[in-house]
Structures are given as structure tokens and as C-alpha cells.
Amino acid sequence: MIDALIPEFDKALRALFAPAPTRRAMPGEDLPEAEMSDAEKRHVAGLMRINHCGEICAQALYQGQALTSRDPAVKRALEQAAWEETEHLNWTERRIEELGGRKSLLNPLWYAGSLALGVIAGKLGDDWNLGFLAETERQVEGHLESHKAKLPPQDRKSWEVLEQMKVDEIRHAEMAIHYGARELPPPVKLAMKLSSKLMTKTAYNI
Numbered sequence: 403m404i405d406a407l408i409p410e411f412d413k414a415l416r417a418l419f420a421p422a423p424t425r426r427a428m429p430g431e432d433l434p435e436a437e438m439s440d441a442e443k444r445h446v447a448g449l450m451r452i453n454h455c456g457e458i459c460a461q462a463l464y465q466g467q468a469l470t471s472r473d474p475a476v477k478r479a480l481e482q483a484a485w486e487e488t489e490h491l492n493w494t495e496r497r498i499e500e501l502g503g504r505k506s507l508l509n510p511l512w513y514a515g516s517l518a519l520g521v522i523a524g525k526l527g528d529d530w531n532l533g534f535l536a537e538t539e540r541q542v543e544g545h546l547e548s549h550k551a552k553l554p555p556q557d558r559k560s561w562e563v564l565e566q567m568k569v570d571e572i573r574h575a576e577m578a579i580h581y582g583a584r585e586l587p588p589p590v591k592l593a594m595k596l597s598s599k600l601m602t603k604t605a606y607n608i
Contacts, residue, residue: 418458418509418510418513421492421495422488422489422491422492422495423488423489423492424488424489424492424493425489426489428492428493428496428497428563429493429562429563429565429566430558430559430560430561430562430563431559433558433559433562435500435559436554436556436557436558436559437556438554438556438557442554442557443501443502443503444501444503445552445554446501446553446554446557446560447498447501447502447503447504448503448606448607449549449552449553449560449606450494450497450498450501450503450560450563451498451503451504451505451506451605451606452549452601452602452605452606453490453494453546453549453564453567454491454494454495454498454505454506454509455506455508455509455512455601455602455605456542456545456601457487457488457490457491457494458491458506458509458512458513458516459512459513459515459516459601460484460487460490460516460538460542461484461487461488461491461513461516462512462513462514462515462516462517462519462520463516463517463519463520463523463535463538464480464481464483464484464487464520464535465484465517465520466516466517466518466519466520466521466522466523466524467480467520467521467523467524467531467534467535468480468481468484468524469520469521469524470520470521470523470524470525470531471524471528471531472527472528473528473581475581476528476531476532476581479577479581480535483574483577486570486574487570490567490570493563493566493567494563497559497560497563500559506604506605506608507608508604508605508608512601512605519534523535528581528582529582529583529584530584530586532578532579532581532582532583532584533578533583533584533585533586534586535574535575535578535583536575536578536579536583537586537590537591537594538594539571539572539574539575539578540575541594541595541598542571543568543571543572543575545598545602546564546565546567546568546571547568549564550564550565550568
């Protein structure tokens with residue numbers, strides 16, 4: 403048991419405190435930095451901080467779900483999706499730094515809560531596990547699209563990052579459906595939306 407937990411603990415420490423790795427180039431990294439006021443930079447950094455928190459949560463969710471998945475094929479798919487979420491973590495962290503911002507001080511809290519949710523979802527069975535994942539990715543897709551609309555129009559670098567993240571999230575939801583995701587009850591979807599709103603409002607500032 404201890405041997406199995408050590409690599410999982412290492413994953414958590416790396417997600418929270420180490421620079422995230424990426425195989426793909428950061429979207430928009432070759433574009434020039436747009437002229438923005440200090441207020442605009444703070445605003446975009448706040449949006450990117452929210453998205454970075456979302457990726458911290460995604461790391462924990464996928465980790466918890468993969469730990470408890472019963473199907474090896476589903477487990478492999480979850481691990482591949484988790485890697486892409488790690489790349490998102492890299493991109494959002496780098497963009498925050500470029501804008502002179504900082505990551506959320508509450509990241510350890512977001513991680514712990516999301517890991518617990520991932521483990522609970524996995525314990526319910528792969529169909530519910532994947533259903534939770536698919537709904538999460540749908541809500542993240544809408545969330546990213548709304549953030550694109552809130553960016554200063556000249557900030558193409560941030561737009562490119564959010565657009566590629568959205569494309570990946572759509573694919574993750576399709577993967578979950580392919581492997582047999584079950585549609586979640588409306589009250590569960592509503593609860594997920596409300597908790598997401600709380601996180602986004604808090605992470606924008608803290």
C-alpha cells in the first residue's frame with residue numbers, strides 16, 4: 403500500500419510545487435506580446451489564475467479517478483488525458499508569469515478537494531466515473547469560451563492558449579462518452595456548476 407501511495411504523493415507535490423512539463427509548444431508563444439494597460443494585465447492574469455486552478459483540479463480529479471478505475475483501457479485513457487491537462491498547467495503557469503501575476507494561494511485546497519471527488523467518482527463505477535468526467539469537461543469548455551470573450555481583443559497569446567485548451571477538453575469529454583459515460587442527474591450537474599462558480603470567483607482574487 404505504501405509503495406503504491408508514494409508515486410501518487412509525488413504526483414501531487416509536482417502538480418502543486420514543481421514546474422509542469424509539456425511536450426507540445428505553448429500555443430501562441432511565437433506571437434508578440436500585446437500592448438495592454440496594467441489593469442488589463444491584472445485582469446488577464448486573474449483569468450489565467452482561474453484556469454490554472456482548473457488545471458490543478460483536473461490533475462487531482464484524473465489522479466483520483468485513475469486510482470479507482472476498474473477497466474485498464476479506461477485507466478490508460480484517463481492517464482493520457484491527465485498528461486494533456488499537465489500541459490495545460492504548464493501553459494497557464496507560463497502565461498501568468500508573462501503577465502506578472504501569481505498562482506492561487508489556495509491551490510493545495512483545490513487539489514485536495516478534487517482528489518477526494520475523483521476517488522469518490524471512481525468508487526461509484528466506471529460509467530459514473532466517466533459521466534462525472536464528461537460533465538466536468540463540458541462545463542470547462544463553456545468556461546474557457548466565456549474567458550476568451552473576456553480577454554482584451556489584442557491579447558492573441560492568451561486567446562490561443564485558451565482555444566487549444568478548449569479543443570483538448572472537448573476531446574476528453576468525447577473520450578469519456580466513447581468509454582461509456584453515464585449522463586449525470588440534473589441536481590448533480592447544478593451542484594457542479596455552483597461549486598465551479600465559487601472556485602472561479604475566489605481564484606480570480608486569491
